[in-house]
Every structure is written in C-alpha cells, then in structure tokens.
Amino acid sequence: MATGVIDDTNRRPVGVMLFNHSEVDFIVKPGDRVALMIVQVIATPVVTELEDLHATVRGEGGFMSVYK
Structure with missing residues (x-):
C-alpha cells in the first residue's frame, strides 16, 4: 500500500492504491478492510520574536539540567 498526506484543502474523494x-493473485472483495487512515491534527504554534534574551547562568535550566 502507498502512503500519502491529505492536506486541509482536499475536497476530492480519497482512494487507496x-x-x-x-x-x-490476491482478490479484494467489497467490504474487505485493506487500509487504515490516521487523522492527525497539525498544530501551528504562535511564534513571538524577541528583540533580546535575558542572561542566564551557563548550565542553569538547559538541556539535561534535571539530571544534574
């Protein structure tokens, strides 16, 4: 089976290859279950651009900091 992405502008029927x-030979009869569709919400977060970042102490709150 082929995979693909259906975007939010699609208004046509969805098919399966x-x-x-x-x-x-493999016979597919009407009513056979041959495909699975996963519906997933793609979130687009609001991004805020900052002029400047406040200073931090090196190693404070960074990657893996909870394990130190």
Whole structure:
C-alpha cells in the first residue's frame, strides 16, 4: 500500500492504491478492510520574536539540567 498526506484543502474523494508484489493473485472483495487512515491534527504554534534574551547562568535550566 502507498502512503500519502491529505492536506486541509482536499475536497476530492480519497482512494487507496494496493500493490501485489507476489506471484499469487490476491482478490479484494467489497467490504474487505485493506487500509487504515490516521487523522492527525497539525498544530501551528504562535511564534513571538524577541528583540533580546535575558542572561542566564551557563548550565542553569538547559538541556539535561534535571539530571544534574
């Protein structure tokens, strides 16, 4: 099966492509479950650009600081 992304502007029906890489025929009958769709919300956070950052002490609150 092929994967893809459906964006929020799509208004057309969604289809499924199946590939049989075997030498044996595979029959798909009406009602067979052959695909899975995962619906996921993609969040776009609000970004605030700062003119300047306040000073910090090196190692304070940085990466892995909770393990020190």
